[in-house]
Amino acid sequence: MAADRRGFRLRFDWNLFAGGFLLVVAIAAVVLFSQPSSAASTVPLFDRLAALQRAYPEAVKAIELNVVVMADGSRIEVDDGRQKDHQGKLAAADIEDMLSQIYPIGACDDGRPPERNFDPGRIRNDAIFRALYGATKEAAAANLVSVDWFGSKLPFARAGGADAALRAVVKDLRADPALKTYLVPSAGTFNWRAVAGTKRLSAHSFGAAIDLNTKFADYWLWSGGKAGNVPTYRNKFPKEIVDVFERHGFIWGGKWYHYDTMHFEYRPELIAIGRMAEARGCPRS
Numbered sequence: 001m002a003a004d005r006r007g008f009r010l011r012f013d014w015n016l017f018a019g020g021f022l023l024v025v026a027i028a029a030v031v032l033f034s035q036p037s038s039a040a041s042t043v044p045l046f047d048r049l050a051a052l053q054r055a056y057p058e059a060v061k062a063i064e065l066n067v068v069v070m071a072d073g074s075r076i077e078v079d080d081g082r083q084k085d086h087q088g089k090l091a092a093a094d095i096e097d098m099l100s101q102i103y104p105i106g107a108c109d110d111g112r113p114p115e116r117n118f119d120p121g122r123i124r125n126d127a128i129f130r131a132l133y134g135a136t137k138e139a140a141a142a143n144l145v146s147v148d149w150f151g152s153k154l155p156f157a158r159a160g161g162a163d164a165a166l167r168a169v170v171k172d173l174r175a176d177p178a179l180k181t182y183l184v185p186s187a188g189t190f191n192w193r194a195v196a197g198t199k200r201l202s203a204h205s206f207g208a209a210i211d212l213n214t215k216f217a218d219y220w221l222w223s224g225g226k227a228g229n230v231p232t233y234r235n236k237f238p239k240e241i242v243d244v245f246e247r248h249g250f251i252w253g254g255k256w257y258h259y260d261t262m263h264f265e266y267r268p269e270l271i272a273i274g275r276m277a278e279a280r281g282c283p284r285s
């Protein structure tokens with residue numbers, strides 16, 4: 001009797017074990033094969049913060065536990081611990097939110113639009129931008145230098161070597177005269193202003209972004225899009241221009257779900273993180 005009961009219990013336990021094992025395999029398969037293609041989870045936050053420090057070595061003094069210490073003495077919280085949806089991140093980004101989407105490097109040739117709410121670089125932490133470039137319009141303006149843009153003088157930021165990067169972009173773009181029509185006249189660099197329809201400061205407020213020729217521009221708001229719901233994606237700028245800007249530390253607004261195809265923004269930390277993640281080509285989350 002006792003032996004029979006033990007035998008029954010052994011068989012029962014084996015069945016439970018086998019069933020559990022199959023469940024674990026099934027869950028593992030789902031997790032493994034549903035990972036985002038841009039390898040977004042492969043660069044730990046610590047490495048993203050290290051990239052931020054390397055990108056602005058004069059302005060970012062140290063990375064401490066959950067704090068970025070700036071050379072001006074300000075201390076900026078990395079993660080405020082709040083859960084936010086995409087619009088919430090855009091409205092009140094901490095540093096962790098700002099670095100949460102990995103910008104992919106290189107041209108996207110498949111013609112598909114960016115994935116919904118994939119806006120790498122569009123999420124900006126206001127405090128670090130003000131600490132890097134100037135906290136007020138006057139302070140930001142005082143930090144600008146002149147860069148020659150195909151014969152016109154444009155004011156541009158210096159932090160992290162932004163002005164030198166833009167000069168390097170010009171040098172490379174001059175190699176192909178056919179590109180000039182897309183580049184001039186520039187629709188502007190420095191302009192202390194909020195992003196259209198928001199209270200958030202644009203990267204133009206700090207002189208760290210350049211808009212190319214509006215004649216070729218497509219912008220999600222002009223196309224009738226609403227925040228979080230962009231119906232059509234279009235781009236008329238050649239990928240050669242995007243490649244040159246990225247090579248020198250600029251991201252392109254044409255890779256955003258909320259697209260802005262004439263917009264290039266100096267974000268060497270995001271280019272570095274994209275390279276670390278080996279995130280290439282199409283903007284996918």
Ligand SMILES: [Zn+2]
Binds near residue numbers: 264
């Ligand atoms: Zn712009």
